Amino acid sequence: MQNIMKNDNINTTYAILVNRKNPYNAKDYEKFKYINIKSTDNREIIVENITYKHFLELKDEMEKENVIIGIKHALRDKIEQQSLYEQFCIKYGKDYADKIVCPVGTSEHHTGLALDIEVKIDNEWISNNDNFDISEPILKKMHPILYKYGFILRYPKNGEKTTKVPYEPWHIRYVGKELAQYLYENELLLEDFYNINFEGNDLAACEDDCGNCVPEHYGPMHKKIFGSEKLRNHRYFNSGVLLLNIEQMRHKYNYKYYMKIAKDVWNYKMEAPDQDILNYVHYDSVKYVPFEIYNLFARIAYYCDIKYETLRDKISIIHYAWYKPWDGKVTHYNLEKLWWDYAKLTPFYLELATKFVDETISDNDAEKQIRELNEKVKN
DSSP states (O other): OTTTOOOOOOOOTTOOOOSSSSOOOGGGGTTSOEEEEEOTTSOEEEEEHHHHHHHHHHHHHHHTTTOEEEEEEOBOOHHHHHHHHHHHHHHHOHHHHHHHSOOTTSOGGGTTOEEEEEEEETTEEOOTTTSHHHHHHHHTTTGGGGGGGTEEESSOTTOHHHHSSOOOTTEEEEOOHHHHHHHHHTTOOHHHHHSOOOTTOSEEEEETTTTTOOGGGSOHHHHHHHTSTTTTTOOOEEEEEEEEOHHHHHHHOOHHHHHHHHHHTTTTOOSSHHHHHHHHHSTTSEEEOOHHHHSEEHHHHHHTTOOHHHHHHHOSOEEOOSSOTTTOSOOOHHHHHHHHHHHTTSTTHHHHHHHHHHHHHTOHHHHHHHHHHHHHHHO
C-alpha cells in the first residue's frame, strides 16, 4: 500500500468552489447541517454548523487581542442576494455593486460557509463599506491566524485577476483546517487548488506506469518510434485522464496536424491510437502529475488491496479501464461499491442498476464465478 500511495492528507469536504465560473449547486451542500444565529445587526441568519463552531474559536482568539468580531452576513439565498445587489446599486452605485456583489447563483454566501465579519469599536459595529479605512487595519489582524481555525481570506489583495472579486478584508471562508493551512502556507487562492499550473506545457498527464504499458509490452512499430533517439527518454503518458491547456494547444495545432502525424509517422498503425499520437506530438510539453492520485487504474488498486475508505478519501480519479463496474464481468467489491455509490447520486441509477441485474443474471461468466466461489467455500 505504501508503495503506491503518496502523502495526501488534505480533507476536501469543505473545499467546494463557488464563483462566476462555478455556480452554486444546492446538492453539494445537502450533507451539511445549518443553524440559526444572530447577526451584528440583530437579524436572524443561517450558517453551517461546523463553520460557526470554528468561528467562535476564532472570535475567542481575537478577543485576547482586544478585538471584537461578529458576523454581518452568512448564508444568503438567491432572493436575498438579488435584494443586496439592488440595495448596493441604490446606496453606492451600479459600478460598485457590480464589482462587490456577486451575481445571483455565483455567490459563496449561498453556501453558508462564507462569513462577512464586522468589528466592534466603542460598542458599535463598524460598517466595512462605509468605514473601510477604520475597519480594514483591524480586520487585518485576524488574517494571519485564520488558517488555524479552518478559514481563508477568500478575496485577498492581488487576487482579483483570478477571483474576479476585489479585495475584501472582511470576507472569510471555511474550507477545513488542513486545506486552510495548505493554502496559507503556499500563498494560494481556493481557485489555485483546482487550477493546475501548466508551467508552459501543452497538457498535464500521468505516466503510464499505472497501466503497465512499458515499451516491452508494445509491438515493433511502437518500439521503433518511441525507441528513436528523439523519444528514447520520453515518459510515455496515459491519455485516459488528461488536462489540456486548450488555449495554447489550439494556437499551436489543429485536427489536420494530428491526422497528418497519424498518416506520415504511424501509417495509421497506432497500437493505442489517440495515446500514441498525443505522446508523439507533445512528448516535450507535458506536466506530469502522480498517477496514484489522478489516474489510478482499478485493477492496480485491486491488486494492491486498497480499501474502500482510502479510495473514497485519498484518490481523485479511478480509471476503470477494460472491465467496467456496470458490466458485471468482475467483482472487486471496494472498487465497484465506490462507483455505484456515486451512481446513486445520478438520475440514471435505477436504469443502470436494472441493466446490471438483468445482464448479470443472464451472464454465463457470472454463473461460472458463482460456481467457482461455491467450490472454494466447500473446500
